[in-house]
Every structure is written in C-alpha cells, then in structure tokens.
Amino acid sequence: MHPRLKAFYRVRSDRRSIEARALALAVEQSVEMPVAAIDDPFVRAEIIGQVEGITEKESGEFEVCIALACETVADDAGQLINMLFGNSSLQEDVVLDDVELPPALITCFGGPRHGLDALRERASARRRALTCAVLKPQGLSPAKLSDLARRFASAGIDYIKDDHGLADQPYSPFQARVEAVVNALQKISGAATCSYAPSLSGDLDAMRKQIEVARAAGINTVLVAPMIMGWSNFSCLVRENARIAFIAHPSMGGIARIAPALLIGKLFRLLGADAVVFPNHGGRFGYSPDTCHALARAALTRSDGLRPCLPVPAGGMSTARVREMLEFYGADVMLLIGGALLEARAQLERATAAFVAEVHGYAYD
Amino acid sequence: MHPRLKAFYRVRSDRRSIEARALALAVEQSVEMPVAAIDDPFVRAEIIGQVEGITEKESGEFEVCIALACETVADDAGQLINMLFGNSSLQEDVVLDDVELPPALITCFGGPRHGLDALRERASARRRALTCAVLKPQGLSPAKLSDLARRFASAGIDYIKDDHGLADQPYSPFQARVEAVVNALQKISGAATCSYAPSLSGDLDAMRKQIEVARAAGINTVLVAPMIMGWSNFSCLVRENARIAFIAHPSMGGIARIAPALLIGKLFRLLGADAVVFPNHGGRFGYSPDTCHALARAALTRSDGLRPCLPVPAGGMSTARVREMLEFYGADVMLLIGGALLEARAQLERATAAFVAEVHGYAYD
Numbered sequence: 192m193h194p195r196l197k198a199f200y201r202v203r204s205d206r207r208s209i210e211a212r213a214l215a216l217a218v219e220q221s222v223e224m225p226v227a228a229i230d231d232p233f234v235r236a237e238i239i240g241q242v243e244g245i246t247e248k249e250s251g252e253f254e255v256c257i258a259l260a261c262e263t264v265a266d267d268a269g270q271l272i273n274m275l276f277g278n279s280s281l282q283e284d285v286v287l288d289d290v291e292l293p294p295a296l297i298t299c300f301g302g303p304r305h306g307l308d309a310l311r312e313r314a315s316a317r318r319r320a321l322t323c324a325v326l327k328p329q330g331l332s333p334a335k336l337s338d339l340a341r342r343f344a345s346a347g348i349d350y351i352k353d354d355h356g357l358a359d360q361p362y363s364p365f366q367a368r369v370e371a372v373v374n375a376l377q378k379i380s381g382a383a384t385c386s387y388a389p390s391l392s393g394d395l396d397a398m399r400k401q402i403e404v405a406r407a408a409g410i411n412t413v414l415v416a417p418m419i420m421g422w423s424n425f426s427c428l429v430r431e432n433a434r435i436a437f438i439a440h441p442s443m444g445g446i447a448r449i450a451p452a453l454l455i456g457k458l459f460r461l462l463g464a465d466a467v468v469f470p471n472h473g474g475r476f477g478y479s480p481d482t483c484h485a486l487a488r489a490a491l492t493r494s495d496g497l498r499p500c501l502p503v504p505a506g507g508m509s510t511a512r513v514r515e516m517l518e519f520y521g522a523d524v525m526l527l528i529g530g531a532l533l534e535a536r537a538q539l540e541r542a543t544a545a546f547v548a549e550v551h552g553y554a555y556d
Numbered sequence: 557m558h559p560r561l562k563a564f565y566r567v568r569s570d571r572r573s574i575e576a577r578a579l580a581l582a583v584e585q586s587v588e589m590p591v592a593a594i595d596d597p598f599v600r601a602e603i604i605g606q607v608e609g610i611t612e613k614e615s616g617e618f619e620v621c622i623a624l625a626c627e628t629v630a631d632d633a634g635q636l637i638n639m640l641f642g643n644s645s646l647q648e649d650v651v652l653d654d655v656e657l658p659p660a661l662i663t664c665f666g667g668p669r670h671g672l673d674a675l676r677e678r679a680s681a682r683r684r685a686l687t688c689a690v691l692k693p694q695g696l697s698p699a700k701l702s703d704l705a706r707r708f709a710s711a712g713i714d715y716i717k718d719d720h721g722l723a724d725q726p727y728s729p730f731q732a733r734v735e736a737v738v739n740a741l742q743k744i745s746g747a748a749t750c751s752y753a754p755s756l757s758g759d760l761d762a763m764r765k766q767i768e769v770a771r772a773a774g775i776n777t778v779l780v781a782p783m784i785m786g787w788s789n790f791s792c793l794v795r796e797n798a799r800i801a802f803i804a805h806p807s808m809g810g811i812a813r814i815a816p817a818l819l820i821g822k823l824f825r826l827l828g829a830d831a832v833v834f835p836n837h838g839g840r841f842g843y844s845p846d847t848c849h850a851l852a853r854a855a856l857t858r859s860d861g862l863r864p865c866l867p868v869p870a871g872g873m874s875t876a877r878v879r880e881m882l883e884f885y886g887a888d889v890m891l892l893i894g895g896a897l898l899e900a901r902a903q904l905e906r907a908t909a910a911f912v913a914e915v916h917g918y919a920y921d
Contacts (some may be wrong), residue, residue: 214842219840222692222695223692223719223894224719224894225899228899228900231695231696232695233695234693234695238693238694239693265725267724267762269723269757269758269785270757270758272692272784273721273784273807277781278841280808281843282842316606326585326591328594328603328604329586329587329628330598330627330628331599335596337683354589355638356588358634361627361630366659393634393635393759393788394789394791394792395759395789396792397632419787419788421759422784423759423784424785426759439644440640442642442645443638443641444645447648447813470646475647476646476647477646529588529589531590533589533590535593
C-alpha cells in the first residue's frame with residue numbers, strides 16, 4: 192500500500208455504534224459509496240479509507256483515526272481539505288481533530304517560505320517577541336489610515352497589518368491605500384524595520400494584481416484569509432511569490448468543526464503561512480489556553496522539516512496583558528494589539544510606545 | 557443612511573446579556589474596534605453595524621438582526637461572507653441564520669445564469685422531476701468511469717455528475733475523463749438530453765483550463781464546491797462562463813455554524829449556482845425535513861427577481877424513496893441517486909431504468 196495520510200476525528204457516539212460509525216466515516220471521506228459494490232482492485236487496495244484506530248476519549252466521545260490515500264489529494268490544497276472533511280463537515284457528530292501527512296505531501300505544499308526567522312530578521316529583532324498593530328476601522332480614507340500607520344511606526348511597531356475587513360472598497364481602494372501607507376512610512380526615520388501587510392481580497396486575478404501593486408510599492412508582507420480565498424488559490428499565491436511573506440487570518444475559520452490547532456496552526460502553515468493570526472484566550476473569542484498553546488506549538492514546530500510559522504495571538508489584547516502573554520507563549524510570538532491602541536486616540540503614539548517598551552523590556556531568558 | 561444588508565444571527569445568551577452581546581456582534585462584523593474611539597463621521601454614520609432587532613426564540617436563544625453597510629462588501633463575494641460571518645464564525649455561541657440583501661447587491665451577484673428552467677429544457681423535461689446519477693468511486697480509470705456513464709445514460713438519466721472527490725488525479729486526469737465520458741455518451745442514441753457535469757478542482761487558473769477542456773468537448777454543465785474554491789472565484793467563473801450551468805456541491809459546508817437554507821439555498825444561488833446538491837433528510841446527514849424544505853424553498857424562490865435554482869437532495873437516496881421525495885419536494889427537483897445505483901452492479905441499467913421510470917411515472921399534478 193502506498194503511504195497514506197492519517198486523519199483523526201473526534202466522534203460523538205455510543206460504544207455499540209462506534210465501529211460502524213468509524214467505518215462509515217472512512218467510506219464517506221474516500222469512495223462515498225457502498226464498498227460491496229466496488230470491484231476495482233486498485234480502488235479496493237489503494238483508495239478506500241481504512242479505520243486505523245478507535246480510542247474512547249471520554250464517555251460518548253471517541254477518537255477515530257482513518258488512513259486516506261494520498262493519491263486522492265493529487266497535490267492540490269483544495270482537494271486536501273475536501274478529502275479530510277468535505278462531506279463530514281456536514282455531519283453534526285464529528286470534528287476534524289488532527290492530521291498526519293507523509294513526507295511527500297509535506298514537501299509538496301512546502302510550508303512557510305519565510306516563517307519565524309525571516310520575520311524576525313526584517314524587524315531586526317533577534318530574541319524578543321515581535322509587535323503588531325492594525326489599521327482600522329474600515330470606512331476610513333487612505334489618508335486617515337496612512338496617518339495611523341505613521342503614528343504606529345513612529346512609536347516603534349514591527350508590523351502593521353490591515354484589518355481583515357479592509358478590501359478594495361470605494362472609500363479605501365487597495366492601490367491608493369497601499370501607496371498612502373508606504374509613503375507615510377518612508378517619511379519616518381527608523382521605520383525601515385517596520386513592515387506593512389495589506390489585506391488581499393477578491394478572486395485570484397484580483398489578488399495577483401494587488402500583490403503586484405504591493406510589490407511595486409516595496410511591500411514584502413501581505414494578509415490573506417485562506418478559508419475565504421480558497422485553499423488552492425492560497426497555495427498558488429505562495430508558490431508564485433517567493434519573496435512575499437504571508438500572514439494568515441482565521442476569518443470563516445468556524446471554531447466548532449475543525450480543531451483550531453489543526454486548521455490554523457498546522458494546515459495554514461503547511462500551505463505557506465509565515466505567520467498565523469488567531470484569537471488568544473481571554474479575549475473576544477472562546478479559545479481556551481490549551482487550544483492556544485496547542486495552536487502555537489503546531490505553528491512553531493520544526494519537527495517536519497518545514498520552517499516554523501510565527502504565532503500571532505490577537506482578538507481584544509492590550510498592553511496590560513503583554514507580560515502574561517510572553518510568559519505563556521515565550522519570545523517566539525508576535526503580539527498584536529488592535530482596538531486597545533486606537534482607543535488611546537490622541538495618545539496613540541504614547542500607548543503604542545508603551546506597548547513596544549513592554550515587549551522590548553521583557554526579561555527574555 | 558445608504559441601504560444596508562440585514563444579517564440574522566442565532567445567539568445563545570441569557571436575557572441580561574443579550575443586548576450587550578448583540579452590540580458586540582454588530583461591532584465584530586463591521587469596525588471590529590471600540591466604537592468610542594471612532595471619530596470619523598462617515599464611519600460612524602455608514603459603516604458601524606447596527607442592531608436592528610432582538611427576538612427571544614426559545615429560552616436562552618435569541619435572533620439578532622444586524623444591519624451591515626453594503627459598502628464594506630464592495631461587490632466582492634469573498635467580502636460578502638467575510639462581512640457576514642468572518643470573525644463571528646470563530647465564536648461558539650453564534651450561528652449565521654439568514655440574510656436580506658438590498659436589490660443592488662442581488663443584481664450585482666446575479667444568481668443562476670440558467671437555473672431551473674434551462675436545466676429542465678436541456679433534459680427535455682417540462683413538468684416532471686429531473687434525475688441525476690454519479691460517477692464514482694474515485695480511483696476508477698477514465699475508461700471505467702465512462703463505461704458507467706454509458707450505462708446510466710442508456711437507462712435514461714438526465715444528468716450525470718462526477719463524485720465531488722474526482723479532481724485531476726493521476727489515475728483519472730480531468731481531460732482524459734471528460735473526453736472518455738463525452739465519447740461514451742455520444743455513441744448512445746437518445747442520449748442527446750443527457751448532460752455530464754465534471755467536477756472542477758484546483759486554483760482559479762486550473763479551473764479555467766478545466767472549463768476550457770469541458771467546453772471543447774461540448775459540455776455545458778460543471779460541478780463546483782464554493783466553500784473550497786473560494787467565493788470570489790466561484791463568482792468569477794460564473795461571470796466568465798455565461799453558457800455553463802453550475803451545480804454547487806456543499807463540501808466543507810459545515811452544517812453547524814451557518815444555517816443550511818441560507819448557505820446552500822440562498823447564498824450559493826445568489827453567486828450563480830444553477831442547481832444545489834444538499835443532504836436530504838433521512839440519509840447519511842443530519843438535516844431535518846424542515847431544514848430541507850427551507851433550503852429547497854430558498855433555492856426555488858422567484859421573489860427577488862433572480863432565476864430559481866434547482867434543488868438536488870442527495871446523500872444516501874434510493875429508488876424506494878422517490879415517491880416520498882416527490883411528495884415532499886414536488887416536481888421542481890432533481891433526484892440524485894449515487895451508491896444505491898452502483899450497488900446494483902451488473903444490474904445497473906435495470907436499477908437506473910427503474911429509478912427513471914419511477915420519476916417519469918409519478919402523477920405530477
């Protein structure tokens with residue numbers, strides 16, 4: 192049998208039914224038809240999903256491991272998620288929990304082209320945690336957004352990203368916004384280590400044009416939402432733009448049905464995310480500390496030979512939480528504060544500088 | 557205030573907290589920052605989401621209606637779902653339940669370019685329900701898949717679709733498969749009304765090439781999975797290919813967090829799906845009869861001026877259920893039987909002809 196990928200599902204079931212349920216899952220995610228009606232020896236040997244293990248995790252909840260044929264993925268990122276969870280995502284009792292890919296598939300997608308180390312280097316930050324602020328709200332003009340960027344950069348922020356709601360709206364067209372922000376940043380002495388990551392939107396053609404605009408303006412980092420743009424398109428942009436670093440936003444990431452550590456930490460990284468934004472525990476989203484820890488660990492792993500991806504916990508963070516977050520995540524992290532800096536209004540530079548000082552001054556060991 | 561789109565969310569909450577929760581949702585899906593920190597009069601008047609209504613549906617469950625600015629969508633399908641549910645999809649307590657779009661947005665996306673009536677015409681079926689069979693399992697060669705297609709077509713099936721797992725795998729490359737199936741169908745007398753819908757996969761470029769191959773082979777119907785290909789890319793393909801009818805597959809549709817009637821019935825149709833495949837109640841998926849009814853009704857509506865989209869209930873159906881399904885859905889439906897026909901093996905033509913006869917012979921009123 193050729194190497195297979197292993198998909199791990201959490202399934203609600205009783206003990207009497209779990210074997211049949213696991214078999215049904217293996218069929219659903221592979222041949223999707225009655226196995227008895229399949230004659231073809233290649234399909235029987237190589238394509239039908241196989242139940243590799245069933246473990247009771249707690250009463251009424253099982254972990255089911257299913258081995259799926261790599262051939263069905265055909266090196267396409269969209270097919271990867273289609274084969275992992277396409278039909279089962281429509282079933283109430285199952286969550287996609289983890290996946291183990293054989294080396295050939297890992298190499299095929301290739302993971303971050305830059306990752307943690309390159310993002311550190313761009314910010315001239317060798318050991319400390321990185322900092323990130325956000326341009327928002329949507330609705331502001333390019334002039335107003337670029338003024339925000341100027342103020343963040345002058346206070347020493349490493350990365351400034353667009354809010355993921357900023358697209359190519361008439362009140363802030365992508366090109367005008369990018370040019371205004373880059374112009375504003377160029378006027379600041381010492382802002383050479385500040386990177387701006389504009390948000391890409393639209394279909395693949397539109398995103399390619401936006402990357403071209405960004406590249407022409409000297410930008411080397413962009414923000415994308417893999418769950419909205421389509422997995423194959425994300426993978427395509429990563430392959431086409433070797434010099435661009437990609438920050439992945441979890442928009443439409445549907446916490447409930449795919450384990451966040453798998454989706455955001457492991458799979459976004461596999462497709463080439465250099466940094467992944469995710470909701471930190473204790474913010475506006477319901478992720479637990481365990482979930483956040485597992486997600487960051489999945490993003491940072493070097494065990495599979497791909498570059499580590501930078502975790503970016505976010506979603507309602509503030510300077511008051513910096514110390515606690517650094518204790519929790521360590522230095523291999525980019526701290527992102529959005530609204531809490533904007534709330535300082537006229538004191539935005541001071542609030543930002545305090546955030547920067549807190550991160551830079553932490554006693555990294 | 558400009559016209560807004562109205563998003564309806566189902567939120568788990570207690571009575572004391574629901575007003576604050578609704579406000580937080582309105583902020584999350586619009587400006588995503590503290591409202592008090594926003595000076596800009598345009599943003600304050602036009603962009604911030606507004607809570608339009610809160611209704612208790614049952615104890616601990618509320619319907620929250622939020623008015624969102626159409627400007628934030630900027631006529632882009634990816635932005636539409638980003639603004640409707642991007643960040644909130646990460647929150648456990650909220651389900652996106654419905655949406656009402658103003659006429660300009662409806663016209664902008666345009667819905668089915670063919671829809672129910674054209675799909676009927678292609679099959680020369682004026683009043684009766686339509687029939688659909690499936691090429692599977694994945695893993696079969698083009699020769700074996702085309703032989704299946706020949707047998708289905710000779711038994712009088714209207715539409716033959718690829719299993720959504722068939723992509724561009726080495727064991728069945730897209731082009732070889734399409735050509736083999738089309739050749740097989742051309743040899744059958746009376747198969748002129750049988751349409752083959754191959755499944756598109758990969759990034760936008762790959763899908764465009766596949767559509768070109770399909771078109772060159774005389775095909776006018778394709779299968780797509782909007783949740784995997786990316787919404788903007790789906791919208792783009794629909795605009796570019798006025799003569800192609802699109803059947804939408806619900807793969808990665810994640811039943812639990814977006815109401816199926818909204819996602820599959822209403823939004824897939826809005827973007828241009830001419831037919832939508834969905835899991836019928838009592839099959840392998842957990843949709844209730846009410847959900848299926850609401851989904852079919854949403855797909856078939858003519859009230860917004862767009863063409864009706866053909867509902868295709870599926871997922872473990874059999875000829876024994878045809879009568880009951882026709883009573884439930886009426887004649888404006890395409891019945892899709894997958895595995896149950898393949899299970900007939902050597903009797904596949906007879907089983908298919910029995911399915912066809914059951915649909916054709918039903919007493920439509």
